[in-house]
Amino acid sequence: MCRVYGESAVSRQTAANWFRRFFFFDRQEACENHLSRFFAQKPQKFYTDGIMVLPEKWQKVVDQNGTYLV
Numbered sequence: 001m002c003r004v005y006g007e008s009a010v011s012r013q014t015a016a017n018w019f020r021r022f023f024f025f026d027r028q029e030a031c032e033n034h035l036s037r038f039f040a041q042k043p044q045k046f047y048t049d050g051i052m053v054l055p056e057k058w059q060k061v062v063d064q065n066g067t068y069l070v
Contacts, residue, residue, distance in 0.1 A: 018038070061067070
């Protein structure tokens with residue numbers, strides 16, 4: 001993921017662990033609370049950097065004729 005989305009992207013292992021935890025949520029409220037805490041813990045730079053690289057990511061999609069990039 002870092003190759004496509006940059007060094008500030010979540011690692012593949014982190015994403016796998018994160019999604020694995022969703023399997024254990026038995027209520028929507030628990031899932032929503034977890035997501036709220038997860039995103040609240042991210043620093044402002046996480047969001048700023050992500051927004052700033054969007055044009056580059058979009059251009060890659062355009063260059064690939066809309067093909068999904070992994």
